[in-house]
Amino acid sequence: MILANKDVLGLEEMPAEEILGVLDIAAQFRAVFDRPVRSVPIMRGRTVVNFFHEPSTRTRISFELAEKRLSADIVNFSAATSSFKKGETLRDTAENLAAMKIDMLIVRHGSPGSARYLAKVLECSVINAGDGGHEHPTQGLLDIMTMRQRLGDLRGRKVTIIGDIAHSRVARSNIWGLTKLGAEVTLCGPPTMVPGALAKLGEKVRVEHDLRTAVADADVLNVLRIQLERGAGKGFPSNREYHRMYGITEDVVHGLKPEAFVMHPGPMNRDVEIASEVADGPRQVILDQVANGVAVRMALIYLLSGGDPRALGGSTA
């Protein structure tokens, strides 16, 4: 039993052993991605509802692909066509879904804590696909998986996260997961986006407003999207100014340690937080992140559905 809870709500509460257990299973799924037929029948006859209250492409599609590869029945449900427009409460919608006997709920929602709330109300498993500025645990797991593929054990490794840390659920999930696995995390960005108080998030967390200093000894740069659409980024005069001071350019990359690499959760604002040459260059691992995302989501759904980790070798090999 790798996961103790019925839900995956955040990495803050997930013990290091669970994180490592999930990543092991994910690696097994990842290993069979090139097979022509990639399906595993564990979810056959069971229903997953993808309940996305904020627009999303990659996360929703990544979850859908993971669900389909596990043979689940899928119902999609987006804010645009939902009863929320009719003024129904989140709780009433959730209880309705529960009464229809769904087996799993994937939820993205603008309110921090919404996933936890739904998990409490519902008997079925809930996976948080991003709840406001709180957490985005599957993104955190796929980021950590990508780092471990390159670096192995993360103890003592240095990860610098650059961007609007204060409003980023991706940053928060990274911070919780990485520090549990023993990595040291540096948070970098303008003071409006990276208040010094963020260093209190953990012993191994430090804040550094100067980009060159922040990345000098980093093993990994995790470059966040400037979330213009979530009302963040207002702490900066312009995209051009942000790029000049915090954009990851070829020049920044030249100053890194030789084996250091660059990550981005997507979608990228090219030439804002990351220069196009870096986004397309040899030091980035962005598409590995994407592939790992499907694998991590398969692993979580598999485990929450009662999949036996020992059986997996046989059923996917």
Place this chain on the structure above:
Amino acid sequence: MILANKDVLGLEEMPAEEILGVLDIAAQFRAVFDRPVRSVPIMRGRTVVNFFHEPSTRTRISFELAEKRLSADIVNFSAATSSFKKGETLRDTAENLAAMKIDMLIVRHGSPGSARYLAKVLECSVINAGDGGHEHPTQGLLDIMTMRQRLGDLRGRKVTIIGDIAHSRVARSNIWGLTKLGAEVTLCGPPTMVPGALAKLGEKVRVEHDLRTAVADADVLNVLRIQLERGAGKGFPSNREYHRMYGITEDVVHGLKPEAFVMHPGPMNRDVEIASEVADGPRQVILDQVANGVAVRMALIYLLSGGDPRALGGSTA
């Protein structure tokens, strides 16, 4: 052969024996909801198109779940992305769907009679998921199923429907179905929403504008949503005023017969037509209605697809 027609368009034309036959099958599906794998392969390789011209969450998801549990292939099609924007007529869209050889069409549309029109044009089965203010037969069936689960035979039972009866397809389907099964129906609401002429809908139908009188001897209260989004509700000065005069409050519930219960088709406007304490209290059966909705839709699709009622015991037990 439980259903004589290829379509389910309304309860006005469905004989009492058909209603009871459908509800028997639905009860069998309902009984197996707690099995981990709930699929029945009757629709394997056949295609159902969900054609929703009005936004819907619960009805669409309920149909989708029913279809998936019967192993149908599903194509969703909503007004937002349809050719209707391009000025195509309903008939042309329908004939196109027919030419593509779909096996069943579920339709929600703002125009009364649209489902019947499509049923006439198409060879395949059509189920009406709500056509303007005309009928919403699957809602009527699930409401009646929920009442029969508690009350058994409905002959002589008293059902009070409260709300904007004049504009409600839910009310109409309830009235036709309930009176056929021998229940007595009281319609209650302000005169603007419940004109006295509605009593002409049947011998067992009466109109009563005073809420306390209307519910005094009721076995069931079926509380309708105030459909602000359909331009109804204009017959009343404010939501607060409506709640004061027709809202089902704890106080109203205390005045009911001891075994009487409260239904609502959802989505609820809490503290408008129903007080939150009632919506969450021991006298409501709202989530039973939701679960029964999936079962009723499974039963209809099963029967219209040629499912053998006698075979069901074996295949779902």
Place this chain on the structure above:
Amino acid sequence: MILANKDVLGLEEMPAEEILGVLDIAAQFRAVFDRPVRSVPIMRGRTVVNFFHEPSTRTRISFELAEKRLSADIVNFSAATSSFKKGETLRDTAENLAAMKIDMLIVRHGSPGSARYLAKVLECSVINAGDGGHEHPTQGLLDIMTMRQRLGDLRGRKVTIIGDIAHSRVARSNIWGLTKLGAEVTLCGPPTMVPGALAKLGEKVRVEHDLRTAVADADVLNVLRIQLERGAGKGFPSNREYHRMYGITEDVVHGLKPEAFVMHPGPMNRDVEIASEVADGPRQVILDQVANGVAVRMALIYLLSGGDPRALGGSTA
């Protein structure tokens, strides 16, 4: 091996033998449409992404039905909910999809060349479902299939295409495909929509602005939709004026050769480019086109997935 390339981007580059090979397979799929279960398992466990950047009903549903009948897993992805809103480039979205290991991409997009671009970037097969004013090859193939069903060999046959040829991807795919198969194509419409220079598209292509002259010896009339929503049609004072001069009316049809027939790709603007009596009359084959569309798309997906044409007789008979 009927198709030499991994992608289907346009008929301009598809050799005549490939076109005929696809249509043979499509005819086999079409022949089994009336079977109750129409599924072929060739795509089981493989994922098709339908990536529609422009609203579409019939093309998207036709593709979805084709995919489902080949047992594919399907992910839908429309502009309305995509990251394009977040400023992501087409290339980044495409590379993301590729990293998720999808097996086939169906793309509709407003930019000519977008399908080719995606095909170049992606390892998986890409089918063009319409790229701006460039090509709509599956529509071209289904139109040609419909003509061949009635006329057999198209060599020397006369096809008149009427409408806004200059902006029509349907017209372009028809022109390329038809001329390769030896048909003679007449393009008809007002000079603003049918510039004389279009005659340079091929030896067997001519331009004729007078409708009666253009259709006098035609075997087929392919009547295009006036694409008001794509900014075309501005070359004409009004819909009424267009109808008067280029609308296909009963009167026009009476002047045709006895066996000539009328096609329309849909959705129709009744009583603009085609009179209602003609649209519903005995000379049109519009719903055959629709049915053939599913068959053509099945054939392409089947062949691109490595389906063996010789095996088909057995597996679908």
